Amino acid sequence: MNQTMHELSLCDDLIRQVQSLADQHHAQNIGQVTVSLGALSGVEPVLLFQAFEILKVGTAASNARLMVNNVPVRIKCDDCGIEADADPNKLICPACKRLDTQLLSGSEFILSQVELFVAS
Ligand SMILES: [Zn+2]
Incomplete structure (x- = not known):
């Protein structure tokens, strides 16, 4: 897939989510939109x-600012059970050097916070 199209399509979904939150809360304006x-x-x-x-x-997000929270890669070793930060290119257990690890975080793209302005 074309890389730019990928971000456009994810961002389209993101703005839909933000818009529906704004509708739910009858917000007039949206400040900061934070994604993890x-x-x-x-x-x-x-x-x-x-x-x-x-x-x-x-x-509804026409005045909004996008903020990105970078989520580090964390793994759990299937062998010794240790949880650790890992290099995205090297998902190896730092303790026993095995490759049998589960990804705990680091693959997400999620809407984590939206700042809504509601007129009172
Ligand atoms: Zn291990």
């Missing part, structure tokens, strides 16, 4: 910011 982005999510932050600026136009 794992190092293994395959999402390029620069492209995500570009996509956001393009797609927010004409939506």
